[in-house]
Amino acid sequence: MDGKALAAKVREEVAAEVAEIGDVGLTTVLVGDDPASDVYIRSKHRAATAAGIHADDIRLPADTPEDELLDLLARLNEDDDVDGILVQLPLPSHLDETRAIEAIDPAKDVDGFHPVNAGRLYLGRPTLVPGTPLGIMRLLAEYGIEPRGLHAVVVGRSSIVGKPIAHLLLQANATVTLCHSRTVDLQKHTLDADILVAAAGRVHLIGADMVKSGSTVVDVGMNRTDEGLFGDVDPSAAGVASHMTPVPGGVGPMTVAMLLKNAVHAAKTRRGLQATAAEPPSRGR
Secondary structure (H helix, E strand, O other), X not given: OOHHHHHHHHHHHHHHHHHHHXXXXXXXXXXXXXXXXXXXXXXXXXXXXXXXXXXXXXXXXXXXXXXXXXXHHHHHHHOOOOOEEEEOOOOOOOOOHHHHHHOOXXXXXOOOOOHHHHHHHHOOOOOOXXXXXXHHHXXXXXXXXXXXXXXXXXXXXXXXXXXXHHXXXXXXXXXXXXXXXXOOOHHHHHOOOOEEEEOOOOOOOEOHHHXXXXXXXXXXXXXXEOOEEEOOEOHHHHHOOOEEOOOOOOHHHHHHHHHHHHHHHHHHHHOOOOOOOOOOOOOOO
């Protein structure tokens, strides 16, 4: 499943939407000088600029007091030229990430991390949803994989990937099992998965012997080691699955592309051009 090619297609869609609605403003906030965070921010800005989004990059010193960060976010909330706000995580240890996330206007929360947006997803009324789960759903749709009636197993229970993708798959009428680091006999569950989403953050946690023949495997893992970048699924599983995302080049590019989609969604919503970011979920029981 070629996430890089699909991400390019999504970015073209974003550029067309931006041209239609006019200026879209995205502001990112990076506190400190973490090298990995700098790389992520630069990639997001390149993609945003290429799509015609006006992106501002605010950099703060690592010792920035929490009150100063919160005051900045309050000003961005009130700035009508800013449609989307993204605080790059992780923050320095003296800053409370929860307070920072909750300080962002939910209507401008393009990461989809605010409790209001998480609650809307839980209730089946998604608005701004984290980019990685959105990217996974778009990949499934692109390759004609309909979750309805299938057994989806998600390995990992983070609020950024595991929990939101479980809700999206459930709303797409899949039967969902959510596994995690304390799950007993993980292989028993993964072997029963028609759709397997691996998002545990452990190198090659899932081997080929843990994958159901003909299944779809989405590897969210981005594990950096001295030997390179590896996913949560051993590459040999590609010989068992019918579809599988590579690492790199799978979910990663889609995360950035769907972030841009969220920025456009936020801009449209603020202009009264649309109400929801996703297809209305099934109301089935």
